[in-house]
Amino acid sequence: SEVCPAFKFAGNGYVSEARAGDIVNITCPTDFTYHGPAIECSWVDKYCVAYGENKIDPDYCYNQYNLTLAGQGLTDWPDDVDPKIMPPPTAAPAAGNGGMPPGMGGANMANPAAAAAMAQATNASSVSKRRRLTTALPQIVTPDHLSCKDESWADLDFEMTVVDHSQQIDNKYPWSIRYRGITTFKGQKVDLLVTTSKDNISGKPERTGKGSAMGRININCTNTVPLKFQFVKTLTDEPLVMSKVFFTVFDIVDASDPKNDKSVTLAGMQEYFVTQSTRVAVEQLDNGEYTFGRDPLAQNAAVTPQKPFSEMSVKEMWSYSVNSSVVFMFRNSSEFMLYVKVTPGPDGRDFEFTGWSEVAQIGRKVFSGPQKAKAAKFSLPEKIIQPRNNTTARLLLAGICLTLVAVLGGAAAALRIWSRSSRAPVTDHENKEPAPLYTAYPCKDASASSGTE
Numbered sequence: 001s002e003v004c005p006a007f008k009f010a011g012n013g014y015v016s017e018a019r020a021g022d023i024v025n026i027t028c029p030t031d032f033t034y035h036g037p038a039i040e041c042s043w044v045d046k047y048c049v050a051y052g053e054n055k056i057d058p059d060y061c062y063n064q065y066n067l068t069l070a071g072q073g074l075t076d077w078p079d080d081v082d083p084k085i086m087p088p089p090t091a092a093p094a095a096g097n098g099g100m101p102p103g104m105g106g107a108n109m110a111n112p113a114a115a116a117a118m119a120q121a122t123n124a125s126s127v128s129k130r131r132r133l134t135t136a137l138p139q140i141v142t143p144d145h146l147s148c149k150d151e152s153w154a155d156l157d158f159e160m161t162v163v164d165h166s167q168q169i170d171n172k173y174p175w176s177i178r179y180r181g182i183t184t185f186k187g188q189k190v191d192l193l194v195t196t197s198k199d200n201i202s203g204k205p206e207r208t209g210k211g212s213a214m215g216r217i218n219i220n221c222t223n224t225v226p227l228k229f230q231f232v233k234t235l236t237d238e239p240l241v242m243s244k245v246f247f248t249v250f251d252i253v254d255a256s257d258p259k260n261d262k263s264v265t266l267a268g269m270q271e272y273f274v275t276q277s278t279r280v281a282v283e284q285l286d287n288g289e290y291t292f293g294r295d296p297l298a299q300n301a302a303v304t305p306q307k308p309f310s311e312m313s314v315k316e317m318w319s320y321s322v323n324s325s326v327v328f329m330f331r332n333s334s335e336f337m338l339y340v341k342v343t344p345g346p347d348g349r350d351f352e353f354t355g356w357s358e359v360a361q362i363g364r365k366v367f368s369g370p371q372k373a374k375a376a377k378f379s380l381p382e383k384i385i386q387p388r389n390n391t392t393a394r395l396l397l398a399g400i401c402l403t404l405v406a407v408l409g410g411a412a413a414a415l416r417i418w419s420r421s422s423r424a425p426v427t428d429h430e431n432k433e434p435a436p437l438y439t440a441y442p443c444k445d446a447s448a449s450s451g452t453e
Helices: 112-124 314-323
Strands: 007-009 013-015 032-034 039-049 061-069 084-086 104-106 148-150 162-164 175-185 188-196 215-219 225-233 242-249 262-266 271-274 280-284 290-294 326-333 335-342 349-354 364-367 374-376 400-407 410-417
Touching: 175 242, 188 215, 225 242, 271 280, 326 335, 335 349
Parallel strands: 039 084
Antiparallel strands: 007 013, 032 148, 039 061, 061 104, 162 175, 175 188, 188 225, 215 349, 225 335, 242 326, 242 349, 262 290, 262 335, 271 326, 271 364, 280 290, 364 374, 400 410
């Protein structure tokens, strides 16, 4: 039959069975894609069973089919190329079409043993003493020519973005922040527009904006704040559907101060990533959403740090950060919602985020769906994933810098991971939150006529 059989390549790639003239369907594992030209099942060669070139019977010739570049297969047999000659097997050929090796069409051997003998003779030698002009035949695409590569994505570049603060979109969204030029997608500059229906959400609005490589929103509400993240054409409100994008939330569980813990609820992500030693508890709700926060029943003593950040080593700080953060992956999305809950304080709480981070590389990947989450260990690629726009991916441990923080008139050395290097000094809330001097309130919906939540 005129068929190219299915096979696997490079461990996880798969080439589907195809008939002659069909473009072959090539599939790769999740998060990987085939980066190569179209492949076709094509006529590539001819074999004849005979005792010599002068004794060829067309009834005992057959075509061979294999993979080639699309459009490169034979349509007619070249006049200046001799077919391959195979000596007849010991079993006499019979009429019919059974027992032929895969990828071979035309006349066939009915006897499977005869077909096997014929295939063995093909691999061994040919009766022909002449040199075949094989340059006139198509080049065959073999499994080692095929590969699955890391799927590209839109990298969110908070380092280079320009921030437009607190613009009112309409009566429904009294607050917004726009990260201009956060990425480029299909040649189009993209903005990340963040809005909320709540009013006066920040304790210190001046802290809202960005660090050198991350975004920051200061929140100070006793109730949950809904944050809508939208990808839009730059300087417009026109949505753009992003084929794949990563979004990291830092320090959901804060190692230095549990009052800085956050609870983040969302849905719609295809995957999320946490480390094997994560301190972030994950709960799937009945409506299909997921909530990420501190596990109140956690027995891990590492949940509570044994010493302040100023006394931690670089390795300890890095470990606390990656084990307290989560990466979400969205596919074919123009927007997503995060419902964020914090413990209010006089200065508010900083909600910090970026795009791809190292947690997605060193952690485990969990496939999330509307019914049930499917967990699997993340298999590390051979190379670090490269973003679509060819900028350097910012890793949590790409660099470590020293930040001097004034403490009670003195100076204490504090190390900050590179992607959080510009983070504003953290207030010592244990000593600066006297209850009589501060009262927190729920943030109201801008569209609500009266009452509170």
